Amino acid sequence: MPGRTGLPAWKALAAHRDALANTHLRGLFAADPQRGERFAVDAAGWHLDYSKNRIDAESLRLLLALADQCDLRARIDAMWRGDKINVTEQRAALHIALRASAAEEFAVDGEDVVPEIHATLARMADFCARVRDGEWKGYTGKPIRAVVNIGIGGSDLGPVMAYEALRHYSRRDMQFRFVSNVDGTDFCEAVRDLDPSQTLFVVCSKTFTTQETLANAHAARAWLLSSLGDDRAIARHFVAVSTNAAEVAKFGIDPANMFGFRDWVGGRYSMDSAIGLSTMLAIGADNFRAMLDGFHAMDTHFHSAPFARNLPVLHGLLSIWNTNFLGVESVAILPYDQYLKRFPAYLQQLAMESNGKQVSQDGARVEYATSPLYWGEPGTNGQHSFYQLLHQGTRRATCDFIGFRTSLNPLGEQHRLLLANLVAQAEALAFGKTADDVRAEGVAEHLVPHRSFDGNRPSNVLLADALTPATLGALVALYEHSVFVQGVIWDIDSFDQWGVELGKQLAARIVPELHDASAPLTHDSSTNALIRRLRRH
Numbered sequence: 001m002p003g004r005t006g007l008p009a010w011k012a013l014a015a016h017r018d019a020l021a022n023t024h025l026r027g028l029f030a031a032d033p034q035r036g037e038r039f040a041v042d043a044a045g046w047h048l049d050y051s052k053n054r055i056d057a058e059s060l061r062l063l064l065a066l067a068d069q070c071d072l073r074a075r076i077d078a079m080w081r082g083d084k085i086n087v088t089e090q091r092a093a094l095h096i097a098l099r100a101s102a103a104e105e106f107a108v109d110g111e112d113v114v115p116e117i118h119a120t121l122a123r124m125a126d127f128c129a130r131v132r133d134g135e136w137k138g139y140t141g142k143p144i145r146a147v148v149n150i151g152i153g154g155s156d157l158g159p160v161m162a163y164e165a166l167r168h169y170s171r172r173d174m175q176f177r178f179v180s181n182v183d184g185t186d187f188c189e190a191v192r193d194l195d196p197s198q199t200l201f202v203v204c205s206k207t208f209t210t211q212e213t214l215a216n217a218h219a220a221r222a223w224l225l226s227s228l229g230d231d232r233a234i235a236r237h238f239v240a241v242s243t244n245a246a247e248v249a250k251f252g253i254d255p256a257n258m259f260g261f262r263d264w265v266g267g268r269y270s271m272d273s274a275i276g277l278s279t280m281l282a283i284g285a286d287n288f289r290a291m292l293d294g295f296h297a298m299d300t301h302f303h304s305a306p307f308a309r310n311l312p313v314l315h316g317l318l319s320i321w322n323t324n325f326l327g328v329e330s331v332a333i334l335p336y337d338q339y340l341k342r343f344p345a346y347l348q349q350l351a352m353e354s355n356g357k358q359v360s361q362d363g364a365r366v367e368y369a370t371s372p373l374y375w376g377e378p379g380t381n382g383q384h385s386f387y388q389l390l391h392q393g394t395r396r397a398t399c400d401f402i403g404f405r406t407s408l409n410p411l412g413e414q415h416r417l418l419l420a421n422l423v424a425q426a427e428a429l430a431f432g433k434t435a436d437d438v439r440a441e442g443v444a445e446h447l448v449p450h451r452s453f454d455g456n457r458p459s460n461v462l463l464a465d466a467l468t469p470a471t472l473g474a475l476v477a478l479y480e481h482s483v484f485v486q487g488v489i490w491d492i493d494s495f496d497q498w499g500v501e502l503g504k505q506l507a508a509r510i511v512p513e514l515h516d517a518s519a520p521l522t523h524d525s526s527t528n529a530l531i532r533r534l535r536r537h
């Protein structure tokens with residue numbers, strides 16, 4: 001089988017890109033008055049308008065042919081079957097089972113995993129109800145009023161993103177904090193105004209061996225015991241979420257206070273597993289289930305819709321087009337909703353830890369670009385910061401604008417202003433403003449180049465009616481599947497993360513070297529000098 005760039009569709013796309021080189025979005029829209037409606041798709045409460053990408057009908061046809069030639073359908077079926085599609089770790093990637101209904105079956109190694117998932121959800125719901133109702137008491141008999149999630153990466157970014165996104169639906173008489181960084185400042189600032197006797201720590205770690213999380217969990221235990229003074233308090237103030245019961249017990253958390261999940265749930269795909277315990281504590285079990293239903297609706301669509309009308313497939317293929325054929329290097333995630341302020345950070349891990357790879361599944365170096373960089377900020381704040389570069393810079397980015405028709409916090413005209421800005425930015429990027437238009441406004445000739453906008457800059461617009469648990473779940477599932485589609489086209493393992501290991505190993509070596517000033521230093525001269533400097537301080 002030829003490599004990806006040798007596939008007929010890949011070659012045809014390269015030729016097609018050259019043929020489109022002088023085509024502007026202005027021309028594409030002028031030639032097809034229906035383009036805005038034609039290049040749009042709806043699924044699971046979301047509307048994707050992808051008409052402002054630099055594509056025509058032929059581009060789409062060729063991208064869909066590329067998907068076929070990369071066996072996308074077979075790879076989706078393999079995921080659904082629970083095959084070990086995470087080849088380097090020999091694991092399934094079956095996060096779709098986390099939101100399956102009790103009537104469905106998903107098997108790993110011949111065992112249906114759905115009953116265990118629903119049993120865990122029921123235990124989580126029971127625990128959350130008891131904490132929220134005040135029935136679960138702290139060691140001194142007071143109800144819990146603060147929840148501190150301790151975790152990092154997928155054990156933090158999903159929970160904190162979901163909490164912030166669904167804050168509208170959360171218990172307002174409770175505090176929810178998230179501690180991830182090994183920098184002691186993170187923990188100290190998170191707990192400084194909390195009452196230990198009313199604080200519950202949720203220690204989240206798939207492996208329960210992660211340095212940062214264990215350091216923070218130990219700090220939490222010391223903080224709690226310095227106030228409550230009795231080891232027996234741990235059982236009332238600590239719960240764990242992990243796949244590793246032995247390490248949880250070693251830390252001193254009663255396995256009865258542990259909520260489990262399996263190794264076929266990747267960390268960055270785990271916010272809808274037991275890792276979502278703090279989310280459920282905040283929004284309650286019914287809202288959590290509604291979020292799972294949203295995930296599931298997008299899963300069903302992804303699995304069953306024809307590729308030409310399949311939202312995650314089209315979204316993923318457009319990223320391939322922009323990355324591999326138009327040379328775009330980054331994707332700006334621009335939610336026009338303040339509640340989604342952590343969504344860009346969440347997507348950074350989802351996309352870049354999944355697809356930031358340089359070798360294909362069989363270990364050969366890839367000869368094409370893989371994941372672009374993901375970054376972003378909520379609109380309209382970003383407009384007054386980095387949008388200058390998006391409109392007139394020399395670096396090319398694509399933008400995903402995300403918005404909601406209605407606001408959860410209507411305030412005079414403000415939602416209309418917000419939405420007008422979203423729509424205007426996508427329009428400005430696509431169509432720009434020609435030098436002639438600028439001159440016609442009477443601008444002095446020497447300023448014309450400064451005030452012209454080339455346009456022809458691609459973007460997607462994603463709209464839903466309102467930010468609800470279900471629309472959030474569907475949005476996350478959309479990106480999960482889009483990332484998978486891109487990984488299939490790039491022929492990479494989207495579910496491992498070996499690239500994070502080297503830094504961890506070197507840090508473990510350097511910790512004692514910082515501690516012991518007499519330890520010989522055998523690194524390069526720069527690393528040695530830095531360590532010596534830090535020792536002095």
Ligand code: F6P
Pocket residue numbers: 152153154155204205206207208209210213267268353497500
């Ligand atoms: O270092 C990267 C990573 O392994 C992520 O993939 C993961 O989400 C994070 O660390 C946290 O891992 P754990 O949940 O095992 O503590």
